[in-house]
Amino acid sequence: MENKIISETDFGPEITMDISGKISIAGKSMMEDASLFYGPCLSWVEDYIQNKKEGLQIEIDLNYFNSSSAKQLMKLLMKIDDAEIGGNVVWIYPTENDVLLERGQELEIMLDLPFKYSPK
Amino acid sequence: MKDQIALIDILRKCFTGDKISMNYHGLFDDAFTEQLIALAESDVEKKAKKRMALLISESFQNIVRHGDLEVSGKEESMFGIRGIDKFLHIFSANSVSKSTKDFLEEKLDEINKLDKEQLKALYAEALENGTISSKGGAGLGLIEMARKSERKIQKKFKKITEELYAFYMQIDLVIGETIEDEDETQSEPISIKENEIIQELITEHEIIFLYKGDFSSDTMNPILSIMKQNTNDENGKSIGFKIFHSSVELMQNIVRYGAEIDGKKEGIFSLNKTKNGYYLCTGNYIVGDSENFEKFISDINQKDKTELDLLYRKTLKESALNDDDSAGIGMIDLRRVIMNKIDVAKGIDSKGTYLMIGLEITYK
Incomplete structure (x- = not known):
């Protein structure tokens, strides 16, 4: 297993995956078909779950994400939620943006993973 | 709704x-020029892109520069780009004072009478003297637009009050293939009157x-x-x-x-x-x-x-x-x-x- 970085694009966030058990997704996520962009990240997580024992920490720092990205984030978090190693989510949101805070709270309701909120 | x-x-x-x-009736700031050019570019042939970019920014910046004199609380300024047949029509509308109107009318009438060579000479003269008008660079910009579009600049003034006029201007740039058949040579740009009606709808409904x-x-x-x-x-x-x-x-x-x-x-x-x-x-x-x-x-x-x-x-x-x-x-x-x-x-x-x-x- 190796560390991996997916670079930021006009439509996609930067995703860094560290074998110490940290994933960070930062920027904006608004691809028309987000599955292509998140595909390598999902594979990396599957690999991690099979090979590592430590829980994963996912830091999500998105200023915007569209519905296609919401589906991919859900997929990613569900994978970790279902895995025995478990994990936690740090949800970073712009202080003035209620919608983005609510988005995090909504995902928390749908999953067993613990969420921590951090306004920026 | x-x-x-x-x-x-x-x-x-x-x-x-x-x-x-594309019709724009929002904030007029230089920052938008780039986006408007990017949008219009998709339909323009490579060789016309540079001229198009210049005409769009010159025309848009005219509105930015001259500001907007508000009329009855509604903003009148509008900028539009329309690609029809072989033309790209670049339309601008803004309100101007009576003195600016007089200047623009005279200048445009003069420019529209000149052929390519005469325009070139006038441009050189204007560059050299640098004192073509007391209205900033407006004169030079107009000559440049007429040169680049290689067509007469369409214009219209509408009196709003004694001191205030609506000024409409339209540049017609050929962006498509100019095939030398009869239809092509006969095709004419749309009249500025069409865009005047669009402008009225757009400002009225605050689009x-x-x-x-x-x-x-x-x-x-x-x-x-x-x-x-x-x-x-x-x-x-x-x-x-x-x-x-x-x-x-x-x-x-x-x-x-x-x-x-x-x-x-x-x-x-x-x-x-x-x-x-x-x-x-x-x-x-x-x-x-x-x-x-x-x-x-x-x-x-x-x-x-x-x-x-x-x-x-x-x-x-x-x-x-x-x-x-x-x-x-x-x-x-x-x-x-x-x-x-x-x-x-x-x-x-x-x-x-x-x-x-x-x-x-x-x-x-």
């Missing part, structure tokens, strides 16, 4: 023959931005950038964010589900001000019929916030599990974010079935 969709439908019909049409043309990732970015800068969160929390989100989802719907006609995903996008906020509208040709979609929208329009939240979560989870097309999530989400009903209207014309979606984003 169906009348808002009806208005955009009327404008859509006005632009039937346009390969691209900030209207784009008709091909929808792709390349067109989305400049449009989103224009949306963002025109809809700050000044009066209500998150209204700018909601407009941005609605714009992304509705435009991606066109890219995803729109019917391709002549190799293009043709659609329309508009944003206008309303008493309570903004109205966003998109339209595109569709494949098949829209009955299921209309029923789906009518269903989610009946639901309250709690029901919508539950439906959203259920649909999101199912689509994440099943790897299927996420159809529907975007619309459910828009409905619950704006908490106003989503309007749908359908029309049929010679190219196919056209579906329009509209929604109002209100200050809470």
